[in-house]
Structures are given as C-alpha cells and as structure tokens.
Amino acid sequence: MPVDQHPELGRSGVEVIFTVLHAGSKFGEKIYQFSGGLHGVGVSVVNALSRRLEVWVRRGGGEFHMAFEAGAPILPLTQTGRVPRGETGTRIRFWVDPGYFENPRFSRETLIHTLRAKAVLLPGFSVALVDESTGENWQWCYEAGLGAYLREALPAGTRLPEPPFVGHF
Numbered sequence: 001m002p003v004d005q006h007p008e009l010g011r012s013g014v015e016v017i018f019t020v021l022h023a024g025s026k027f028g029e030k031i032y033q034f035s036g037g038l039h040g041v042g043v044s045v046v047n048a049l050s051r052r053l054e055v056w057v058r059r060g061g062g063e064f065h066m067a068f069e070a071g072a073p074i075l076p077l078t079q080t081g082r083v084p085r086g087e088t089g090t091r092i093r094f095w096v097d098p099g100y101f102e103n104p105r106f107s108r109e110t111l112i113h114t115l116r117a118k119a120v121l122l123p124g125f126s127v128a129l130v131d132e133s134t135g136e137n138w139q140w141c142y143e144a145g146l147g148a149y150l151r152e153a154l155p156a157g158t159r160l161p162e163p164p165f166v167g168h169f
Helices: 013-019 042-048 108-121 146-153
Strands: 026-028 031-033 050-059 062-069 072-082 089-096 126-131 136-141
Touching: 013 042, 013 050, 013 062, 013 072, 042 050, 042 089, 108 126, 108 136, 108 146
Parallel strands: none
Antiparallel strands: 026 031, 050 062, 050 089, 062 072, 126 136
C-alpha cells in the first residue's frame, strides 16, 4: 500500500484505499491509476462497517500506522518505526460494528478457506489469521503458489501428472 500522498486527493494512499470505494489503486511510476469493478471495494466496506479498524504498513524502510472509527480516520498515517528496506507487508485489525449485523460472528471455516486461497493465488504471499477468542492461529505461504498447494493438499499417488502441471496458458 502506498504511504505517500495521493497526487489528486491530497491524502495518504492508505487513507484513500480504506475510505474511497473503487480505490483499488495501483502505484507505478509515481502515478496512481484507479480500477473499477469490484477492485478496491472490499477493504473500504470492511472499514465502513467496523467499529474500529487499524492498519500497519511496512514500506520504503518505514513502518506506518493509521486508525479509523466508523470508517473515518481518527489517527492520521504516522511513521512509527524503521524496518529494513525491502521488508514490506500490511497488517489489518478490525472490530465489527454489531449495529450492522444480526450476528457479528464469522464462520471460521469460510475465513480460513478465503485467506488460504489468497496465499495460494499469490506465490510467496504470507497470510496469517489469529482467533483472539481461542488463541489459535494459522499461517499460509505457498512459495510455489498453486503447485505447492496441490502437493500439500493431494496425497502422493493421486496427482496426475506428478508433479502437478501449473503454468500460464
């Protein structure tokens, strides 16, 4: 996530991503491009429907933090520390606003399935889930993407071909 100022909106890229629908911004050559469709809707909707949301971003040698309540920024994006250059990542923590949901409980199985799928589809992408109510945690990272997942999920002898064919068509 970009931590610099958006050239047109004058707000940090993090704030734009969490507060503007369809912001799904792509940052390249110091120019923001916005994509339409469903891209960029998810996290801004989660923010809008959360009592509180906090985000930590590691990028460009710094660690940054920002907080929102009811979808609005309450703490601006602030650099809170330094990290080795090249160390990147984003951590998001949110508290569901029970006023929007009859039952604000999540299906743990659905959440595990969805997060694991993200790790499978993005080779080298690490995803972690912590259930603070039980202390259980899960982490997924498939360096080789789908091929690594198939080797883990399917027992030897049931894969055709062996190893699984994964490529671009």
